[in-house]
Amino acid sequence: MWNIFRIFPDLILITFATLFSSMKKIRNIAIIAHVDHGKTTLVDKILHQCQLFRENQETGELILDNNDLERERGITILAKNVSVNYKDTKINIIDTPGHADFGGEVERVLNMADGVLLLVDAFEGPMPQTRFVLQKALEQGLKAIVVINKVDKPNCRPDEVHDHVFELFFNLNANEDQLNFPTVYGSSKQGWMGKDWKTPVKDILYLLDSIVEHIPAAPMREGTLQLQITSLDYSSFIGRIAVGRVFRGEIKENMPVSLVKRDGKILKSRIKELFTFEGLVKKKTDSVLAGDICAFTGIEGFDIGDTIADFENPEGLKPIAIDEPTMSMLFTINNSPFFGRDGKFVTSRHVKERLERELEKNLALRMEETNSPDSFIVYGRGILHLSILIETMRREGYELQVGQPKVIVKEIEGVKHEPVEVLTVNTPQEYSGRIIELVSQRKGEMLVMEPKGDMIHMEFDIPSRGLIGLRNAILTATAGEAIMAHRFKAFEAWKGNIPGRISGVLISKEKGTAVAYSIDKLQDRGSFFVEPGDEIYTGQVIGQHIRPDDLVINLCTEKKLTNMRASGSEEKMKIAPKTKFSLEEAMEYIQEDEYVEITPKHIRMRKIILDEHERKRKEKQVEA
Numbered sequence: 324m325w326n327i328f329r330i331f332p333d334l335i336l337i338t339f340a341t342l343f344s345s346m347k348k349i350r351n352i353a354i355i356a357h358v359d360h361g362k363t364t365l366v367d368k369i370l371h372q373c374q375l376f377r378e379n380q381e382t383g384e385l386i387l388d389n390n391d392l393e394r395e396r397g398i399t400i401l402a403k404n405v406s407v408n409y410k411d412t413k414i415n416i417i418d419t420p421g422h423a424d425f426g427g428e429v430e431r432v433l434n435m436a437d438g439v440l441l442l443v444d445a446f447e448g449p450m451p452q453t454r455f456v457l458q459k460a461l462e463q464g465l466k467a468i469v470v471i472n473k474v475d476k477p478n479c480r481p482d483e484v485h486d487h488v489f490e491l492f493f494n495l496n497a498n499e500d501q502l503n504f505p506t507v508y509g510s511s512k513q514g515w516m517g518k519d520w521k522t523p524v525k526d527i528l529y530l531l532d533s534i535v536e537h538i539p540a541a542p543m544r545e546g547t548l549q550l551q552i553t554s555l556d557y558s559s560f561i562g563r564i565a566v567g568r569v570f571r572g573e574i575k576e577n578m579p580v581s582l583v584k585r586d587g588k589i590l591k592s593r594i595k596e597l598f599t600f601e602g603l604v605k606k607k608t609d610s611v612l613a614g615d616i617c618a619f620t621g622i623e624g625f626d627i628g629d630t631i632a633d634f635e636n637p638e639g640l641k642p643i644a645i646d647e648p649t650m651s652m653l654f655t656i657n658n659s660p661f662f663g664r665d666g667k668f669v670t671s672r673h674v675k676e677r678l679e680r681e682l683e684k685n686l687a688l689r690m691e692e693t694n695s696p697d698s699f700i701v702y703g704r705g706i707l708h709l710s711i712l713i714e715t716m717r718r719e720g721y722e723l724q725v726g727q728p729k730v731i732v733k734e735i736e737g738v739k740h741e742p743v744e745v746l747t748v749n750t751p752q753e754y755s756g757r758i759i760e761l762v763s764q765r766k767g768e769m770l771v772m773e774p775k776g777d778m779i780h781m782e783f784d785i786p787s788r789g790l791i792g793l794r795n796a797i798l799t800a801t802a803g804e805a806i807m808a809h810r811f812k813a814f815e816a817w818k819g820n821i822p823g824r825i826s827g828v829l830i831s832k833e834k835g836t837a838v839a840y841s842i843d844k845l846q847d848r849g850s851f852f853v854e855p856g857d858e859i860y861t862g863q864v865i866g867q868h869i870r871p872d873d874l875v876i877n878l879c880t881e882k883k884l885t886n887m888r889a890s891g892s893e894e895k896m897k898i899a900p901k902t903k904f905s906l907e908e909a910m911e912y913i914q915e916d917e918y919v920e921i922t923p924k925h926i927r928m929r930k931i932i933l934d935e936h937e938r939k940r941k942e943k944q945v946e947a
């Protein structure tokens with residue numbers, strides 16, 4: 324064998340070059356943290372740094388949060404894959420969402436990683452979602468590098484936070500190697516990561532070196548192909564694109580393969596196009612080896628967790644758990660008197676088809692038909708998860724109505740159980756009493772109360788039901804200063820009745836235009852959600868009553884103009900600005916007998932039964 328090389332020295336070079344390029348060292352890391360601790364900002368900086376080394380490419384801010392809703396809300400909704408080359412290593416990076424509603428997404432994509440960067444805010448310290456994602460990473464045996472981020476913040480406490488993180492690892496039963504985690508300090512925003520938080524450096528190279536040093540290289544397993552589909556991408560041109568890590572062997576373009584389903588069923592199929600991740604884009608390639616992450620098309624009827632395996636001798640991998648929904652809502656067509664005014668898609672067929680399309684890519688979503696062809700029960704992971712779907716639909720031109728969100732109740736050993744969550748609230752001292760009161764009213768139980776910098780840190784157990792509408796109440800009570808987060812804990816025995824909305828609502832008697840004169844005259848009855856000039860309809864919820872019962876009022880009556888002087892009196896009116904509801908606020912505000920009506924231009928709340936007399940009759944029936 325070596326004789327050949329002696330005769331053809333060039334061959335040595337070529338052999339080594341091909342070996343080297345195809346066997347480039349790979350690190351697969353997921354970036355995990357509580358919401359807003361700075362994951363996407365850090366990935367941005369990593370991309371920036373590595374790209375600059377090569378071509379001086381310009382990049383914008385948070386290039387990864389690339390769909391409209393992600394940009395507007397400043398949150399990551401879908402996990403995303405990118406990759407950079409650093410020295411002679413390819414680093415595949417998976418940015419994950421931090422909000423608890425998307426926790427299942429994080430758990431799944433951890434399957435692609437050999438290690439994690441656990442980001443922790445240098446002021447806030449570990450939060451409920453930090454605990455959840457770290458626990459999942461540790462259970463999968465992953466090695467973590469801890470990044471104490473945002474050390475530029477005034478009042479930050481990096482050393483204390485480091486101790487808390489260590490305690491957290493310990494409490495989560497980290498093994499010795501995991502407990503021995505390296506720590507990097509820095510500021511994603513300012514673009515530096517170093518060894519010591521008191522000595523800022525100029526770049527994030529220290530972090531990249533730590534990744535190469537501490538995260539194990541992706542193992543190159545020989546054998547027949549095994550790849551587990553862990554997430555999916557969607558293109559309106561090609562449809563669903565599968566994403567996963569090659570666990571064993573090699574995957575090739577146009578290769579015949581077996582698709583091993585969760586239940587063991589095997590479908591014969593063929594890979595069409597194959598891509599790897601390079602920087603921000605998917606790059607077409609003809610082969611990907613074990614250890615690397617890739618995307619591909621051509622496979623029909625796949626689900627997350629399915630294995631792509633050898634055509635002849637398929638061997639499936641252990642299926643991955645997909646999270647159960649925790650909340651449900653009725654979705655129905657818009658049948659308000661204003662239906663069809665702004666929307667393009669308004670029929671039950673439109674809504675149904677749209678929901679079915681969503682089910683293909685939105686993994687934690689479920690849909691159930693009802694005995695009405697116009698209504699569907701949609702199950703999701705929380706208010707945010709469902710509201711993002713609704714918001715997306717309305718931007719696409721859909722009109723629909725939704726009912727009050729309901730948590731999922733289970734019967735366990737004959738006892739009614741409901742989801743309970745851990746709630747943490749950080750607040751300035753002076754509001755702590757009011758917060759405890761609000762949480763206790765909703766059956767919350769306090770577990771921890773301690774100072775954290777100049778704030779008070781509190782933890783509670785609270786039924787998920789009690790969380791609906793709580794954020795708003797707490798933000799109002801603390802002038803927006805409290806920071807709260809919650810995370811599903813377990814199903815526990817039903818905690819008893821929680822009072823609903825404390826105030827009643829003001830309901831429109833007429834269909835017409837709200838008039839300044841009437842609003843002004845009725846201001847002592849409550850506060851309004853509409854302003855002069857808004858079109859309203861009979862049965863629409865147009866304000867909040869100052870009393871606990873509902874009140875029907877007429878906002879459409881003009882003042883009778885008996886003489887010219889009357890118009891002068893209009894100038895004396897002082898109408899309070901209307902209360903504006905975001906979609907989520909409206910979803911949390913409505914009660915069982917109400918709907919939120921959503922159209923591309925409007926979010927309105929209404930009684931399900933618009934007619935006052937019919938509503939009364941129905942109430943009597945229910946009472947009887």
Ligand SMILES: Nc1nc2c(ncn2[C@@H]2O[C@H](COP(=O)(O)OP(=O)(O)OP(=O)(O)O)[C@@H](O)[C@H]2O)c(=O)[nH]1
Nearest residue numbers: 358359360361362363364398399421473510511512
């Ligand atoms: N002061 C300071 N702010 C930071 C730092 N890193 C990120 N931020 C800010 O924190 C906010 C959240 O940053 P993101 O990068 O979107 O956080 P994330 O962890 O990706 O958030 P989710 O994806 O929603 O979980 C943004 O306003 C950032 O500008 C930092 O090092 N210092």
Ligand SMILES: [Mg+2]
Nearest residue numbers: 362363398399
């Ligand atoms: Mg993010």
